[in-house]
Amino acid sequence: MxxxxxxxxxxxxxxxxxxxxxxxxxxxxxxxxxxxxxxxxxxxxxxxxxxxxxxxxxxxxxxxxxxxxxxxxxxxxxxxxxxxxxxxxxxxxxxxxxxxxxxxxxxxxxxxxxxxxxxxxxxxxxxGAGFPEIDSVLENFEETYTTDLGRMSQKPIKNLASLTGLSEPAALRARSRLFSETLTAPLEENTKAQLETFLRLQGLKFECGGRFHTVTSLETxxxxxxxxxxxxxxxxxxxxxxxxxxxxxxxxxxxxxxxxxxxxxxxxxxxxxxxxxxxxxxxxxxxxxxxxxxxxxxxxxx
Ligand SMILES: [Mg+2]
The missing domain is CATH 3.40.50.1000 (HAD superfamily/HAD-like)
Incomplete structure (x- = not known):
């Protein structure tokens, strides 16, 4: 054929x-x-x-x-x-x-x-970049702008399960990120703009999912x-x-x-x-x- x-x-x-x-x-x-x-x-x-x-x-x-x-x-x-x-x-x-x-x-x-x-x-x-590198940039942003991005890695499993509707084991698997971080806080437009610039300078980006935002390497x-x-x-x-x-x-x-x-x-x-x-x-x-x-x-x- x-x-x-x-x-x-x-x-x-x-x-x-x-x-x-x-x-x-x-x-x-x-x-x-x-x-x-x-x-x-x-x-x-x-x-x-x-x-x-x-x-x-x-x-x-x-x-x-x-x-x-x-x-x-x-x-x-x-x-x-x-x-x-x-x-x-x-x-x-x-x-x-x-x-x-x-x-x-x-x-x-x-x-x-x-x-x-x-x-x-x-x-x-x-x-892409590893999670520790991404997380330290996000922590730095939170300190610089005195804001809470709702980093998934920082959420207790019980909170994350109720926030996402996942079972606790499933929430644990979702939280086990190796190359990205998910931001669960609703972000104001000015925070998004600040975050975008801040991340880009470090070779990172964030993308809007349905409900949360995901931070990965810029080129990924x-x-x-x-x-x-x-x-x-x-x-x-x-x-x-x-x-x-x-x-x-x-x-x-x-x-x-x-x-x-x-x-x-x-x-x-x-x-x-x-x-x-x-x-x-x-x-x-x-x-x-x-x-x-x-x-x-x-x-x-x-
Ligand atoms: Mg799909």
Whole structure:
């Protein structure tokens, strides 16, 4: 099957059809053998409200059985992602804390053993600043401006659990940040402006999430992390073809970094305002959209 034929079969599930989009100038080449699925978690692979993977898990298993490389790419911490994988009974590469680091299962990448730092049974590629460095800058800001940013690391677990609605063990995993810090206090506009400047001078930035703010290295994002991983994978697995799935603005860089960017719908069938061309907007919400698209992808790659 050629790329043109495979995208024609894939496009039945997507809007607009891939092969009709002039931005995809497909040539009649054989489909590369190695496919990569790189996916956001909350609202994409996991249900936005319940965080359940029930609708997407069977297709994830099929993708892995078909030999696809699947990469989770999220703002979640290594502790949260490892726990999620354990509950799903899988062990796959992941990008954590909004692109701050890449974790690879050691057993799957023996070629990289010598070159890459290890953390028990994972290979770890750090792309951003470490938590202690970020935290000391934030502490310095709080002292300078006599303000409380509500640093997550400073919150007692009981408070954090009631603030986030997480169980205490889940709150503990969310607080175990290695490369970023979450600010839980509501920030006034002038504080945001002061903080932005202060952080930029230290090579850091903050981004607004739905409710909280996350501080990471200035140069860190999900797309840069995936590009880094892709370059590495290409050296050991040859040509790759990658599909990326996300549901929101903070997935834009990730979607820009893949061959097939897919935005899954929200519960009501509408989409977050993500400006990217070409971008395939799936009609089904969250994990249902994920499953339908990956089903078509696996069919096209077969
Ligand atoms: Mg999301």
């Amino acid at each position: 050629t790329l043109k034929e495979s995208t024609a079969s894939l496009s039945g599930n997507l809007t607009p059809p891939l092969h009709e989009n002039p931005a995809f100038a497909w040539k009649d080449q054989p489909v590369p053998r190695q496919g990569v699925i790189v996916t956001d978690l909350d609202g994409t692979f996991l249900d936005r409200t319940t965080y359940s993977p029930a609708a997407s898990l069977p297709m994830l298993r099929k993708a892995l059985a078909d030999g696809q490389i699947v990469v989770f790419c999220s703002s979640k911490t290594p502790s949260e992602q490892k726990h999620l994988q354990q509950t799903l009974g899988i062990k796959i590469p992941f990008i954590c804390e909004n692109g701050s680091a890449i974790y690879l299962p050691r057993e799957d990448f023996p070629e990289l053993e010598k070159e890459i730092e290890k953390d028990s049974d994972w290979l770890v590629i750090k792309l 994002d999900k797309g840069k992390a995936y590009k880094h991983l892709k370059a590495l994978l290409q050296t050991i697995r040859g040509d790759l073809l990658s599909i990326g799935l996300g549901d929101s603005e903070n997935d834009l860089r990730l979607l820009e970094s893949v061959d097939f960017p897919v935005l899954v719908a929200k519960e009501d069938g509408t989409h977050e305002p993500v400006e990217l061309e070409p971008l395939h907007r799936n009609k089904k919400p969250g994990p249902h959209g994920w499953s339908a698209t990956i089903g078509a992808w696996l069919h096209a790659m077969a």
